[in-house]
Every structure is written in C-alpha cells, then in structure tokens.
Amino acid sequence: MAEMRFTKEHEWVRDDGAGMVTVGITAYAQEQLGDVVFVDLPAVGKKLQQGSEAGTIESVKTAAELYAPVDGEVVETNARLKDEPALVNSSPTDDGWFVKLKSANKVQLATLMTAAQYKSYCDGLH
Amino acid sequence: MSGPSSETARHTPLYDLHRELGGRLVPFAGYAMPVQYPSGIIAEHTHCRTAAGLFDVSHMGQGTLTAAKGDPAALLERLVPGDIVGLAPGRMRYTLLLNSNGGIEDDLMATRLAADRLYLVVNAATKDADFALIARVLGAEAKLERHDDKALLALQGPAAATVMGRLSPDATKLPFLGGGFCKLGGQDVFITRSGYTGEDGFEVSVKNAAAEALARLMLAQPEVKPIGLGARDSLRLEAGLCLYGHDIDTATTPIEAGLAWTIGKRRREAADFPAAAKILGELKTGAKRKRVGLKVDGRAPAREGAKITDASGKEIGKITSGGFGPSFGGPIALGYVAAESAAPGTSLFVSVRDKPVATVVAPLPFVPTRYYRGT
Incomplete structure (x- = not known):
C-alpha cells in the first residue's frame, strides 16, 4: 500500500500517485469521537485549501470538522458513508475513507507526519 | 479531541x-x-x-431526611410540589425542588423509608446546593444526613x-x-x-x-x-426524561417543562408549594412555552443550543438536549418552543450547523418505556 502521511488534526492522507490522494481520519480520531452517526462531505469539484473545512463528522456525543490536509480538488467522496457512517469506526483507514483529491499539493504532503512521527505525536497526547 | x-x-x-x-x-x-x-x-x-446494563451513579447525592418531630415529608413539601406526605412506606416519587419564582432548583427522587424517614437522591452537580437549601429552609425542624x-x-x-x-x-x-x-x-x-x-x-x-x-x-x-x-x-x-441543567433549570417552571403531573392533587388544592400561585396560574391558562420532543430529519444530530424556527423562519425556541437515538434510529431532541407550536405533528425547523433542517414535534417518549407494571 502507498505511503500514508498524518496531520495533527488526526487525518491520514494516502498518496495514490499521479497527484491523487485519499483522505480519512485515523484510528485514534475515530476512537476519540466514538460512534460516528453522520458524515457531511464536500461536493465533487470543490477546490480545497490546506486547513480549510472539508466536511463534518457527527458522532453520538460530539461533532468534529474534517480539514483538508493539503490543497486539492475533490474528485470523489465515499458514498457508502451516507448509509454506513459506522465504517469510519470499523475501518477508519480503509472502507471509512472520506474524500479523494486530485492535483494534491505534493510539497505540503511531504511536510506532514510520517507514521512513526504520528505515533509518537499520539503517544504524547496521553 | x-x-x-x-x-x-x-x-x-x-x-x-x-x-x-x-x-x-x-x-x-x-x-x-x-x-x-x-x-x-x-x-x-x-x-x-x-439485556441489562450496570451504571455507576455514585456521584449523585444521597441523603436521609428526618424531622425533629413528626413526618419529614410535611417539611419537604415546603420545597416540592409533589405529594410526599401521601407516600406509603417503601414507595417513592419523582419530584422537583422549586424556588420562589417557580423555577426548578433540581429534580430528585424521594422515598419514604418509614413514617419518620425519607431517603432522597439528587443530582450530582446540584447536591451541595440542594442539601444546603433543604437545611436552610427546614432549619432546626429537620435533620438531613448525607450519605457520602x-x-x-x-x-x-x-x-x-x-x-x-x-x-x-x-x-x-x-x-x-x-x-x-x-x-x-x-x-x-x-x-x-x-x-x-x-x-x-x-x-x-x-x-x-x-x-x-x-x-x-x-x-x-x-x-x-x-x-x-x-x-x-x-x-x-x-425515554423523554429531563436532564437537569439542560432541559430543566432555575428558569423553567414545571408547567413549561411538561411536569405538571408531578404536582399532587392535594398540593394543587392546598396551593402550598413555592410559587404555587404562578405555577397553578400557568397550569390553568397554559405556559407561553413548552418542552417538546423533536424528530429531526436526516441523520445529523441537532444539539443543545440549536435554534428552532417555525415555517416562517421566526425563532421560537432552542434545543435543550439533542443527539442520536440508537434505538429510535435517528436524531432526536428535546427543546422549548412557543406554546402555539408545541402540538405533536407541528412542522418546524432546527438549525444544524447554520442550515435549517426539517423537524416535527413528536409525542414523548420517543421509544416506548417498559417500566415494571407487575406480573
């Protein structure tokens, strides 16, 4: 599988090649949120800037924003999350992905945390 | 997070x-x-x-109320609208600690242990204030023993x-x-x-x-x-039950909250509880606003503080607690609306992240209760 990078906001970004990336939230994030009951995703074609709001995640107990981890244009959103938002909990880094972006900013991507860096970041939060 | x-x-x-x-x-x-x-x-x-769930509710306040002489229930009735004197030994009742404006200081369970003893369970966040209020109002006539x-x-x-x-x-x-x-x-x-x-x-x-x-x-x-x-x-x-500090508080009256059933028949006739004139007046003419249940369209929960508007866009109230009902299978909420919009079936809107979402006033409880009714 392609390399994943991570943000301090607990998103993962997978480099799918050819300027394409897939974005979701991490296992740590879904665990903190608890049972996800609704996900609001951006429209296909929307151009996102790094750090801008890319969607909303509602769990039983709280709401959280999804932020664009890098600049890019939305080419696909995970349609399954409409009826099965719990995929975010059961499969956060696979079936529970949120959006795919094209023309993703490679320079920004390279500055995000590696898996090892993200693990120590999470360890430091406890 | x-x-x-x-x-x-x-x-x-x-x-x-x-x-x-x-x-x-x-x-x-x-x-x-x-x-x-x-x-x-x-x-x-x-x-x-x-099946069955075990909850730790040890943070709640427990206490026993006795009277210097006679029935402590008669003393407690100075603070609550429920018929406590009429409780037989071993029976309990949900009641409300009221302030002089008819606002709700807390909701509590009162159980008669014996002719001369009541057992009280009050909310955690309010327990110190509740016990202080009871001690202050009842003074030397009563003794309240906390069960910390x-x-x-x-x-x-x-x-x-x-x-x-x-x-x-x-x-x-x-x-x-x-x-x-x-x-x-x-x-x-x-x-x-x-x-x-x-x-x-x-x-x-x-x-x-x-x-x-x-x-x-x-x-x-x-x-x-x-x-x-x-x-x-x-x-x-x-279950449509109120959460103190959210669905009821010092600024809500029992009538607004839909808790008129907690006012005992004898108490209504005697009008001898705090702010009885105001509360009984509201009972007669109806409160200006009422607590209602709301079924919210879609899947996104409408949470506490969300504005409720009528079909014309006019704000008529706020959500006081809201979330996702797992057994209900969708988002549900409690909130207060203007009395004319409180009938079940009324179509309203609730603001979820600044977007109006259709909602309908629903009868409570959202999920049928299954209290024990004997075998």
Missing part, C-alpha cells in the same frame, strides 16, 4: 474498576466518570435496551429483573417506584425499582467499601455489561 484532565476530579468507589474495564473517564459534575467503555455508546445503549459514605449502582434493562432474581430475590418483589432493604452479595443494601433509562431496573445504595465487589458480582452475570454516561444520556433522551 482528547478529553480534559480528570486528575483533579473526585473519584467514585468504582474508579479503579472503570479504568480496569477500559472506561474513558471524563470530568462530570466534579467527578471522573466513564463516558463510555471500549464497546462504545451505541453498543452500550443497545445492550441496555436488550454510600455508592449508588443502577442495573437497568429488560433482563435486570432476571439478574436481580438470581442475586437478591426479595428485590424483584418490589413494585415500580418501590424500595426496600435487601441482601445483595452478602451486603445490606437499599434497593429501589427505579432508574432513568425507560427500562425496568433497580438502583442499589451500598456502602462505598462494598461497592466494587457488588459491581463485579453484577458484571459477572452473563446479561450485564457496564454502561457509561454517553449511553445513559441517549437512553434517558429516548
């Missing part, structure tokens, strides 16, 4: 057990309490609706009676809203048939030192799993 530190919070006697069970502890009313265990809020909620030495465990769900039948058969003879002293796990405990989930269930008051052993005994039963505050909230919301 990580929870704030719970290091400064007080611990219940089950604190170590909550940690051992993987509970995520959060500060709540000054205590470190489990909001959920690893299975998560929806699984815990569903388990309580289908006792824990409170709630066993709730359709299998609660089966479990209790195995551990404390006497307790299963209790009627709904009845209480008595029983043996459970070799301990002397006080058990009531009550709870706040809409299910049949029991609350067990036990010495702090014995609480963990009793909790382990109940958790060892195949039907029982631990349930955190998150599911406690979704269960009571589905």
Whole structure:
C-alpha cells in the first residue's frame, strides 16, 4: 500500500500517485469521537485549501470538522458513508475513507507526519 | 479531541474498576466518570435496551431526611410540589425542588423509608446546593444526613429483573417506584425499582467499601455489561426524561417543562408549594412555552443550543438536549418552543450547523418505556 502521511488534526492522507490522494481520519480520531452517526462531505469539484473545512463528522456525543490536509480538488467522496457512517469506526483507514483529491499539493504532503512521527505525536497526547 | 484532565476530579468507589474495564473517564459534575467503555455508546445503549446494563451513579447525592418531630415529608413539601406526605412506606416519587419564582432548583427522587424517614437522591452537580437549601429552609425542624459514605449502582434493562432474581430475590418483589432493604452479595443494601433509562431496573445504595465487589458480582452475570454516561444520556433522551441543567433549570417552571403531573392533587388544592400561585396560574391558562420532543430529519444530530424556527423562519425556541437515538434510529431532541407550536405533528425547523433542517414535534417518549407494571 502507498505511503500514508498524518496531520495533527488526526487525518491520514494516502498518496495514490499521479497527484491523487485519499483522505480519512485515523484510528485514534475515530476512537476519540466514538460512534460516528453522520458524515457531511464536500461536493465533487470543490477546490480545497490546506486547513480549510472539508466536511463534518457527527458522532453520538460530539461533532468534529474534517480539514483538508493539503490543497486539492475533490474528485470523489465515499458514498457508502451516507448509509454506513459506522465504517469510519470499523475501518477508519480503509472502507471509512472520506474524500479523494486530485492535483494534491505534493510539497505540503511531504511536510506532514510520517507514521512513526504520528505515533509518537499520539503517544504524547496521553 | 482528547478529553480534559480528570486528575483533579473526585473519584467514585468504582474508579479503579472503570479504568480496569477500559472506561474513558471524563470530568462530570466534579467527578471522573466513564463516558463510555471500549464497546462504545451505541453498543452500550443497545445492550441496555436488550439485556441489562450496570451504571455507576455514585456521584449523585444521597441523603436521609428526618424531622425533629413528626413526618419529614410535611417539611419537604415546603420545597416540592409533589405529594410526599401521601407516600406509603417503601414507595417513592419523582419530584422537583422549586424556588420562589417557580423555577426548578433540581429534580430528585424521594422515598419514604418509614413514617419518620425519607431517603432522597439528587443530582450530582446540584447536591451541595440542594442539601444546603433543604437545611436552610427546614432549619432546626429537620435533620438531613448525607450519605457520602454510600455508592449508588443502577442495573437497568429488560433482563435486570432476571439478574436481580438470581442475586437478591426479595428485590424483584418490589413494585415500580418501590424500595426496600435487601441482601445483595452478602451486603445490606437499599434497593429501589427505579432508574432513568425507560427500562425496568433497580438502583442499589451500598456502602462505598462494598461497592466494587457488588459491581463485579453484577458484571459477572452473563446479561450485564457496564454502561457509561454517553449511553445513559441517549437512553434517558429516548425515554423523554429531563436532564437537569439542560432541559430543566432555575428558569423553567414545571408547567413549561411538561411536569405538571408531578404536582399532587392535594398540593394543587392546598396551593402550598413555592410559587404555587404562578405555577397553578400557568397550569390553568397554559405556559407561553413548552418542552417538546423533536424528530429531526436526516441523520445529523441537532444539539443543545440549536435554534428552532417555525415555517416562517421566526425563532421560537432552542434545543435543550439533542443527539442520536440508537434505538429510535435517528436524531432526536428535546427543546422549548412557543406554546402555539408545541402540538405533536407541528412542522418546524432546527438549525444544524447554520442550515435549517426539517423537524416535527413528536409525542414523548420517543421509544416506548417498559417500566415494571407487575406480573
């Protein structure tokens, strides 16, 4: 599988090649949120800037924003999350992905945390 | 997204057990309490609706009220609108501590232990203020003994009676809203048939030192799993029950809150409770605003503070508690609306992240309650 990078906001970004990336939230994030009951995703074609709001995640107990981890244009959103938002909990880094972006900013991507860096970041939060 | 530190919070006697069970502890009313265990809020909620759940409610305030002479119920009635004098020994009632404006200082359960003793359970966040209020108003005529030495465990769900039948058969003879002293796990405990989930269930008051052993005994039963505050909230919301500090507070009256049923017949006739003239006036003419249940379209929960508007876009109230109802299968909420918009079936809108979402006034409870009604 392609390399994943991570943000301090607990998103993962997978480099799918050819300027394409897939974005979701991490296992740590879904665990903190608890049972996800609704996900609001951006429209296909929307151009996102790094750090801008890319969607909303509602769990039983709280709401959280999804932020664009890098600049890019939305080419696909995970349609399954409409009826099965719990995929975010059961499969956060696979079936529970949120959006795919094209023309993703490679320079920004390279500055995000590696898996090892993200693990120590999470360890430091406890 | 990580929870704030719970290091400064007080611990219940089950604190170590909550940690051992993987509970995520959060500060709540000054205590470190489990909001959920690893299975998560929806699984815990569903388990309580289908089997039995064990809740630590030891943060709540327990006390015994006695009178210098006579019946302490007559004294308590100076502060509440319920018929407490009329409670037979071993019977309990949900009632409200009222202020002089008719606002609700707290909601509580009052149980008559004997002709000269009442057992009270009040909310955690308000317990110090409640006990101070009772002491101040009743003065030397009453004595209130706090039970800070006792824990409170709630066993709730359709299998609660089966479990209790195995551990404390006497307790299963209790009627709904009845209480008595029983043996459970070799301990002397006080058990009531009550709870706040809409299910049949029991609350067990036990010495702090014995609480963990009793909790382990109940958790060892195949039907029982631990349930955190998150599911406690979704269960009571589905049951249409008020959460103090949210759905009712010092600025809401019993009539606005739809709690007129807590005002005893004798009390209405005597008009001898705080702000009786105002409250009975509202009862007669109707309150200007009313607490209602709301079914919210779609799947996104409408949460506390969300604005409620009518079809013309005019703001007519706010959500006071809202979330996702796992058994209901969608977002539900409680809130206050102008009386003319309070009838079940009224189409309204609620603002969810600044977008109006269609909602309809729904009869309460959202999920049918299954309190014990005898065999």
